[in-house]
């Protein structure tokens with residue numbers, strides 16, 4: 001390793017899984033943390049520990065930042081954009097080849113159905129294909145200026161980029177934030193969520209196998225207040241990407257301000273799906289149900305509110321009740337629609353919202369059954385309440401669980417006001433066959449994405465994604481992510497003299 005951190009002991013790449021102790025990836029090698037108790041890795045479907053995670057802090061973060069800085073000054077910094085793209089393409093191929101192993105690990109770690117975890121691995125590969133392919137296609141520009149001048153604007157990496165990710169989609173978040181950073185030639189330090197991140201370490205090892213130079217990606221595991229806070233406070237970090245809660249997002253932005261470092265914050269939402277009376281109600285009901293049950297509702301862009309025109313309320317709630325009655329909850333291996341939530345704390349939190357809604361007398365429109373044999377896991381029964389008043393916590397707060405709040409409207413104007421009536425603004429869905437109304441709604445809704453007669457929970461890799469208001473700022477995905485993860489330099493060359 002290039003840095004002066006003698007307490008980090010190297011372990012051979014790839015052995016960490018067999019030891020069931022996941023080390024950090026720093027400077028191209030897997031290292032452990034001496035002296036601190038590792039963190040248990042718990043399977044949410046059973047409540048059982050199946051591995052340990054190294055608990056890094058300021059020391060490991062500093063080593064990782066130094067390793068990233070050394071990579072920029074060394075082989076990684078000198079690598080052409082085309083070669084960076086090739087490494088990324090090789091990694092994508094490796095991910096696809098290892099999908100089964102990675103998907104089972106991810107499913108075990110997060111509790112999600114293994115079919116969803118397989119789709120997540122395909123998404124990781126896609127992120128690296130997309131951004132790896134773009135690496136050598138982001139060109140600068142030449143500006144016509146005064147006679148005798150040649151002015152060019154070149155795009156450059158930011159330097160050392162920090163990435164703090166949540167537990168809901170560990171693999172997908174890895175792809176979403178690391179792929180564009182590497183494509184633009186940055187050296188990255190990732191602090192994934194302590195609740196679930198084993199797959200990130202496996203993906204990091206595969207990137208090294210694909211030929212990524214040492215230090216171009218470093219991963220330090222540990223708790224947010226220790227490793228996460230140390231990363232955001234590090235003076236040699238040039239950019240921070242954070243996905244998680246609005247509260248921690250605020251801390252991250254404050255830490256970034258101390259060093260004048262740009263941040264991209266993705267902080268969740270309370271995304272509405274607005275269903276007009278002329279919509280294809282069957283199709284809308286199917287996707288409204290899917291958009292809140294997928295990943296047990298632990299998706300920042302989950303459609304957690306359904307806003308329904310009063311004239312079709314009875315018919316649409318009957319359709320929703322049908323869809324939710326058919327939802328299957330189970331363990332990763334059960335081929336169910338959703339699994340447990342991430343841990344006991346989150347289970348208590350989500351159940352707290354459900355209990356409060358019942359205590360407040362909100363009508364239950366639909367409820368999926370929980371099979372009797374799921375003891376030990378952190379399962380929550382998907383539930384739909386409605387109508388829910390605009391001031392109720394179920395409408396105003398992100399539950400991050402499979403709980404849907406139904407609201408009613410009469411006019412289009414009212415629908416817009418309800419859609420925009422929370423502190424969040426991440427994604428919205430509009431269901432109507434009226435073309436003019438589709439456009440009016442899309443323009444009037446305040447959010448980063450609007451889906452019309454479809455819903456994609458953030459959509460594909462190609463689609464720019466991010467929030468407004470309390471949902472955060474900055475854009476990920478699509479080519480826009482490459483702009484966030486790079487900067488420009490204007491070169492003014494006077495040649496006429």
Ligand code: NAD
Pocket residue numbers: 164165166167168191192193194222223224225227228229230232243244245246248249251252266267268269299300398399400
């Ligand atoms: P969190 O914000 O606490 O954690 C997200 C990441 O930030 C983790 O990697 C964590 O280790 C790190 N972190 C925590 N404290 C930190 C600090 N002081 N400095 C730097 N990094 C820190 O989110 P959570 O506890 O995992 O979940 C809480 C709520 O956040 C959820 O219930 C949900 O509402 C929301 N959430 C949103 C998303 C999303 O995709 N927008 C994802 C997960 C959670």
